[in-house]
Amino acid sequence: MLLLAAAGLVAFVLLLYMVSPLISPKPLALPGAHVVVTGGSSGIGKCIAIECYKQGAFITLVARNEDKLLQAKKEIEKYSINDKQVVLCISVDVSQDYNQVENVIKQAQEKLGPVDMLVNCAGTSKSGKFEELEVSSFEKLMSINYLGSVYPSRAVITTMKERRVGRIVFVSSQAGQLGLFGFTAYSSSKFAIRGLAEALQMEVKPYNVYVTVAYPPDTDTPGLAEENKTKPLETRLISETTAVCKPEQVAKQIVKDAIESRGLNSHQAWCLGLRTEPGLRPCFIPSHGLRPSKQGNFNSSIGSDGYMLSSLTCGMAPVTSITEGLQQVVTMGLFRTIALFYLGSFDNIIRRCMVQKRKPEVGDKTA
Numbered sequence: 015m016l017l018l019a020a021a022g023l024v025a026f027v028l029l030l031y032m033v034s035p036l037i038s039p040k041p042l043a044l045p046g047a048h049v050v051v052t053g054g055s056s057g058i059g060k061c062i063a064i065e066c067y068k069q070g071a072f073i074t075l076v077a078r079n080e081d082k083l084l085q086a087k088k089e090i091e092k093y094s095i096n097d098k099q100v101v102l103c104i105s106v107d108v109s110q111d112y113n114q115v116e117n118v119i120k121q122a123q124e125k126l127g128p129v130d131m132l133v134n135c136a137g138t139s140k141s142g143k144f145e146e147l148e149v150s151s152f153e154k155l156m157s158i159n160y161l162g163s164v165y166p167s168r169a170v171i172t173t174m175k176e177r178r179v180g181r182i183v184f185v186s187s188q189a190g191q192l193g194l195f196g197f198t199a200y201s202s203s204k205f206a207i208r209g210l211a212e213a214l215q216m217e218v219k220p221y222n223v224y225v226t227v228a229y230p231p232d233t234d235t236p237g238l239a240e241e242n243k244t245k246p247l248e249t250r251l252i253s254e255t256t257a258v259c260k261p262e263q264v265a266k267q268i269v270k271d272a273i274e275s276r277g278l279n280s281h282q283a284w285c286l287g288l289r290t291e292p293g294l295r296p297c298f299i300p301s302h303g304l305r306p307s308k309q310g311n312f313n314s315s316i317g318s319d320g321y322m323l324s325s326l327t328c329g330m331a332p333v334t335s336i337t338e339g340l341q342q343v344v345t346m347g348l349f350r351t352i353a354l355f356y357l358g359s360f361d362n363i364i365r366r367c368m369v370q371k372r373k374p375e376v377g378d379k380t381a
């Protein structure tokens with residue numbers, strides 16, 4: 015009986031894969047949408063703004079430094095696809111005063127209309143051993159990375175719920191899926207984002223508002239260059255497990271996951287005898303079965319390690335499509351096995367670094 019069920023499951027998974035995407039799915043339309051990107055003046059945030067602008071969106075960039083904002087605005091405007099598009103710059107610290115954040119969001123809504131998508135990308139990092147990090151670093155990372163995502167989201171959510179339209183994207187990190195040497199302050203601030211996102215998604219889903227959490231690996235940005243200045247050797251060696259990504263590539267994936275689900279495509283749906291509408295993809299919604307859905311993905315990851323990490327750490331995260339759910343069920347044991355080897359290799363790196371550092375001391379004593 016069990017064997018039969020397993021064989022059935024495998025056959026079903028194979029079926030889903032075999033009916034390959036012959037007709038590519040149409041993503042939700044960004045043209046004319048108002049997209050607010052915090053941290054939009056640099057790195058991943060700037061690339062997300064460019065990606066949305068290229069697809070016809072109106073952009074509000076939020077960051078502190080005005081020169082960097084203006085510089086980014088000029089760069090983004092090069093990609094306009096029509097002469098109505100606007101890039102608005104707002105200088106504010108997203109982590110300090112909620113009322114201030116709410117006011118600037120109001121200003122942006124007055125100029126460019128209600129926010130259709132908010133991307134919380136403002137963030138910073140600081141690595142170092144637990145006892146060597148300043149206590150203030152813990153406060154700073156928590157306030158920028160966590161509260162800096164709470165405030166803008168809190169400022170847009172009511173209108174999104176009223177309009178029954180909206181996407182909120184949170185940018186966590188692979189270091190928000192596993193705790194790593196040197197990231198006691200950073201990892202915890204990025205884990206916090208996931209808790210926020212899961213709880214919020216459960217609240218706003220009935221209002222047709224969808225949440226996406228992105229977990230990028232090391233990405234080549236000014237932020238990473240800054241972080242590398244103080245990175246402990248152990249953290250650097252462990253991080254090298256995954257390749258450094260280009261911010262353009264990371265941004266593309268995040269925008270794609272935020273607007274378009276990885277549910278069944280129209281060909282797969284046709285094979286199962288389901289009707290589809292343009293831009294709507296049938297997704298498995300546990301309480302409703304298979305039905306058309308235009309939601310994005312809750313999870314956004316990049317590369318094979320990103321995929322494995324997300325599958326392995328899915329926990330009680332909402333599931334977006336039947337394919338995603340089945341993949342998680344089937345791969346969990348295998349990925350945990352692979353993870354055990356990674357964990358062993360991380361312990362080895364840390365032990366080797368410790369031995370290396372001890373060597374001169376031993377020499378001193380014998381001399």
Ligand SMILES: NC(=O)C1=CN([C@@H]2O[C@H](COP(=O)(O)OP(=O)(O)OC[C@H]3O[C@@H](n4cnc5c(N)ncnc54)[C@H](OP(=O)(O)O)[C@@H]3O)[C@@H](O)[C@H]2O)C=CC1
Pocket residue numbers: 052053054055056057058059076077078079080082106107108109135136137138139158159162185186187188229230231232233234235236237238
């Ligand atoms: N690069 C990487 O390797 C990875 C990055 N991430 C995350 O992605 C996000 C972007 O990273 P990255 O592109 O590297 O960062 P950058 O340092 O290149 O850019 C950070 C952006 O956030 C803005 N910002 C920082 N603090 C505040 C604040 N208090 N209020 C408003 N804006 C602020 C900055 O502008 P200004 O300073 O002018 O305010 C800038 O626009 C971060 O959340 C980061 O943790 C996740 C995984 C990997």
Ligand SMILES: CCCCCCCCCCCCCCCC(=O)[C@@H](N)CO
Pocket residue numbers: 138139186187188189194230231232233237238241252253255256319322323326349350352353356
């Ligand atoms: C099946 C299990 C697979 C396990 C793969 C594990 C890979 C771990 C590598 C972690 C790299 C951490 C990147 C953090 C990037 C970041 O957020 C900062 N650079 C921000 O500046």
